[in-house]
Amino acid sequence: MANRFAPGRQEGGQPGGAFALCAGAGRATDLENTSRTLYPHPMPTHPMPTRTALPPVAPPPPAPPILAWARPALAFGSGAEFARGRVHELCGPARRTLALLLAGRLEGPVLWIAPDGAAQALNPAGMTGLCAPERLILAAAAPDREVLWCFEEALRSGAVPLVVAELAAPPGLTPMRRLQLAAEASGRAPTGLILTPEAGGAPGAESRWHLAAAHAEGHSRWHLERRRARNAAPAAWLLEPGSAAPALTPQTAPEG
Numbered sequence: 001m002a003n004r005f006a007p008g009r010q011e012g013g014q015p016g017g018a019f020a021l022c023a024g025a026g027r028a029t030d031l032e033n034t035s036r037t038l039y040p041h042p043m044p045t046h047p048m049p050t051r052t053a054l055p056p057v058a059p060p061p062p063a064p065p066i067l068a069w070a071r072p073a074l075a076f077g078s079g080a081e082f083a084r085g086r087v088h089e090l091c092g093p094a095r096r097t098l099a100l101l102l103a104g105r106l107e108g109p110v111l112w113i114a115p116d117g118a119a120q121a122l123n124p125a126g127m128t129g130l131c132a133p134e135r136l137i138l139a140a141a142a143p144d145r146e147v148l149w150c151f152e153e154a155l156r157s158g159a160v161p162l163v164v165a166e167l168a169a170p171p172g173l174t175p176m177r178r179l180q181l182a183a184e185a186s187g188r189a190p191t192g193l194i195l196t197p198e199a200g201g202a203p204g205a206e207s208r209w210h211l212a213a214a215h216a217e218g219h220s221r222w223h224l225e226r227r228r229a230r231n232a233a234p235a236a237w238l239l240e241p242g243s244a245a246p247a248l249t250p251q252t253a254p255e256g
Contacts, residue, residue: 221238
């Protein structure tokens with residue numbers, strides 16, 4: 001069935017004969033309707049429903065002011081704290097000992113990434129009193145790009161609470177920024193430690209710590225320095241191992 005508009009005529013050329021529908025005052029429009037179906041005009045309408053006014057909604061209470069950006073910290077001793085969810089730099093000849101001491105303060109597995117074929121390797125027998133060796137997951141990667149890549153991916157996953165990476169030299173500012181963002185990405189606040197030789201110097205690290213042996217006869221102890229931190233001044237301690245936590249005795253921090 002076809003409905004075709006043909007103003008003023010119907011099929012066969014004869015004027016009129018179509019359904020004349022009035023639109024407005026005195027204005028006609030011919031609608032050729034071969035099916036003889038009458039379309040009502042105007043179309044029926046329905047009144048719009050009346051909207052009921054909603055009661056006013058009370059505004060939400062104002063948020064409390066942010067006083068400071070606080071991060072959970074790993075308390076290493078009195079005044080020596082390592083913010084979680086950040087990357088810290090450990091340097092000095094006893095940097096591995098410091099990393100193992102920190103691992104002993106945490107629970108769960110520890111991922112330790114070292115360059116493949118490194119001249120020095122961890123000795124499980126030397127971890128006595130520092131960290132249980134069965135907690136360590138050892139990974140070897142080509143220095144230094146793959147070490148940093150593994151380190152970054154481990155931080156981003158948040159699968160372990162502590163990730164350690166041994167580096168032959170301090171990384172640049174761009175890699176350090178990527179590592180800091182990766183530590184925050186998982187939302188689980190994993191702690192990252194990069195071990196750099198000599199005095200270190202990685203830009204963008206949350207803090208830089210130096211550990212060197214200061215043993216006495218029949219007594220193990222170390223000299224710990226906080227050389228740089230975002231929210232703390234340089235400081236120094238004499239560190240001695242303890243049954244529950246290392247004992248720290250404040251010392252005079254070296255200038256510079």
